[in-house]
Amino acid sequence: MTRAVLITGGGGVGKTTIAAAVGVGAARAGHRTLVLTVDPARRLATALGLETLGNHPEPNPQLDGLFAAMLDSAASWDAIAYRHAPVEVADRLVTNPLFEAVASRFPSGQGYAASEEMAVHLESGEWDVVVVDTPPASGGIDFFAAPSRMRELVGGRLLRWLTGARLPGRRGLFNLAGRPALRLADALLGGPLLEQVAEFLFDLRTTYDGITAKAAAIDRHFATAAIVVVTTADPGPLREALRFHEVGIEPELVVFNRSLPDDWAATVDPLEDGRAAAALNENLARWALEVGRQEDARADFSGQVGTPMATVPWLADAPVDLDGLQAVLDGSEGLSLDALGV
Amino acid sequence: MLDRSLLLVSGKGGVGKSAVTAALSILAARRGRSVLAMSMVDDLGLATHLGVDRLGYAPQEVRPGLHALTIDRARALDEYIRLQLHAPRIAPLGPVARGLNALADTVPGIRDIITIGKALFEGGKGDWDIVIADAPPLGQLTSYLRAPVTIAGLVPVGRVRDQALRYEQELGDPHHTGLALVATPEELPVVETMEAYEQIAEFVDIASVITNRVLGPLGVSEDTLELVESLPHRQAGRLHRGLHAAQRRWIADLPDGPQVPYRFGIHTPGEVAALIADNLGTYL
Known part of the structure; x- marks a missing residue:
């Protein structure tokens, strides 16, 4: 049974680094591990052994058992078309500009592509552990809603509206007569665009059965995965982290990244060295304030949500090699393979 | 920066884009301008930094001289159809509106042009000295900026096309529209900002x-x-020095511009926005 670890959270909280660190830890513990990431910083990508964008897992040259793949959203959408539609329909879909637009602009588009990629690897039987660095849209929550949003899109509500048919299944139903809303849309958009949209939706509808089944499977993967929400003690990321709880997603662990040691607050006494130390004193007092703010934020969070918490220390420089990534786990309190059921 | 009808504010997610939008709005209002702060994204970032629980689609006065609103997909579509395209009003929750909404999600650029169009519309209608908009984050920004061109290319004739061409012109006019980019001095925000810049x-x-x-x-x-190395503070001192050195390296890669200090300790989002407004006031 493959263990899925989903690392989620908003932009800028250090999610990708945490995902890479968990991957390194799992591989070093002897698990055959895949890290599926979205858009790592260049130096982190190099540390993972990733040189090019592509969905194919690449082995890490320095660590046996560690593989990584960088999600290519466009390639994933082509794969989705060929997986769920007859080949001649898929050929039409992948060259249709509307399909490209849905892939890149449909809210949850990137999330759905990532979740299908995740499912492929979880079901392949090739991995002990799959670590997914989820897309950051809506603080990470979009990723979990993506399968049901996708089901709605291909479900044909718009197609029914455009064609007036209760059960859209065949072409040639598109008819402006007697449909004032369509006449309005036609006047606004002009020309044959609506017809193109309807044609596109007919093609997309052929993926309905496949995507419905796949979306249900993905939801089951979500239910059994270890979900890790990464946040910092800043109000924005904290608000996003709390939203998981509000929408009924229960994470395994909440990781407070960029944490400071609690004892800093206690060790700050003014230095007695006259003017030279004034700026220094001020800076040290500020860090003590920061420690207090972080403690308050964590206490406030645990007062609202019962999820276990972990802290990862604030590092001046982001880790750029395998030892640096392992040090993220080792330096943490509570972010361990055990805590993630790996 | 504040000398135009519309100022868009963007940056990589998590850099403090909403806080800076609120701060610039507060600063402009302090200087006696009539300001509309507008959220083009569906979250509470701008609202909390302006010290209110939520924003509606109708402008509300959040402090003297400063009004604020947030984009509402359905109402923006309705307004676009009525005011921009001079088409008849439709029932906002009726089947026509639902269908048009679904259409707007499918046809590339429609949703984007309505959102950017709302900002340009508010900027151009003369009710405000300046409109300052919390724009979508860097990763999505170009598809919004490109929306008028996309639409003009996709829709061969008709009112939507004409309106798109007008938007394209207003967006590209530096007297009318400007963009402020926000970054933090870290690897990804700097690299992504500079990659997207051109x-x-x-x-x-x-x-x-x-x-x-x-x-x-x-x-x-x-x-x-x-x-500091000889005292128990050495860890805090080392972190500060390490962060400061790393920040200097990343700042060197950015164009010159205002720098807002790190805020230590406990602040509400409203206090954060006021502090940033103070800092930016020394530059502008």
Whole structure:
């Protein structure tokens, strides 16, 4: 049974680094591990052994058992078309500009592509552990809603509206007569665009059965995965982290990244060295304030949500090699393979 | 930066874009301008930094001279159809509206043009001295900026096309529209900002790059650094020095622009926005 670890959270909280660190830890513990990431910083990508964008897992040259793949959203959408539609329909879909637009602009588009990629690897039987660095849209929550949003899109509500048919299944139903809303849309958009949209939706509808089944499977993967929400003690990321709880997603662990040691607050006494130390004193007092703010934020969070918490220390420089990534786990309190059921 | 009808504010997610939008709005209002702050994204970032629980689609006065609103997909579509395209009003929750909404999600650029169109519309209608908009984050920004061109290319004739061409012209006019980019001095925000810079500049005048959360030097002389190494503070001192050195390297890669200091300790979002407004006031 493959263990899925989903690392989620908003932009800028250090999610990708945490995902890479968990991957390194799992591989070093002897698990055959895949890290599926979205858009790592260049130096982190190099540390993972990733040189090019592509969905194919690449082995890490320095660590046996560690593989990584960088999600290519466009390639994933082509794969989705060929997986769920007859080949001649898929050929039409992948060259249709509307399909490209849905892939890149449909809210949850990137999330759905990532979740299908995740499912492929979880079901392949090739991995002990799959670590997914989820897309950051809506603080990470979009990723979990993506399968049901996708089901709605291909479900044909718009197609029914455009064609007036209760059960859209065949072409040639598109008819402006007697449909004032369509006449309005036609006047606004002009020309044959609506017809193109309807044609596109007919093609997309052929993926309905496949995507419905796949979306249900993905939801089951979500239910059994270890979900890790990464946040910092800043109000924005904290608000996003709390939203998981509000929408009924229960994470395994909440990781407070960029944490400071609690004892800093206690060790700050003014230095007695006259003017030279004034700026220094001020800076040290500020860090003590920061420690207090972080403690308050964590206490406030645990007062609202019962999820276990972990802290990862604030590092001046982001880790750029395998030892640096392992040090993220080792330096943490509570972010361990055990805590993630790996 | 504040000398135009519309100022868009963008940056990589998590850099403090909403806080800076609120701060610039507060600053402009303090200087006696009539300001509309507008959220083009569906979250509470701008609202909390302006000190209110939520914003509606109708402008509300959040402090003297400063009104604020947030985009509402359905109502923006309705307004676009009625005011921009001079088409009849439709029932906002009726089947026509639902269908048009679904259509707007499918046809590339429609949703984007309505959102950017709302900002341009508010900027051009003369009710405000300036509109300052919390724009979508860097990763999505170009598809919004490109929306008028996309639509004009996709829709061969008709009112939507005409309106798109007008938007394209207003967006590219530096007297009308500007963009402030927000970055923090870290690897990804700096790299992504600079990678997107040229592409963004094709569509809109980049008025400024604002660097947020900048640390000052730890101490005034090398003596104090030796001093801190001998005391229990050494860990805090090392972190500060390490972060400061890393920040200097990343700042060197950004164009010159206002720098907003890192804020230590406990602040409400409203206090954060007021502090940033104070800092930016020394530059603008």
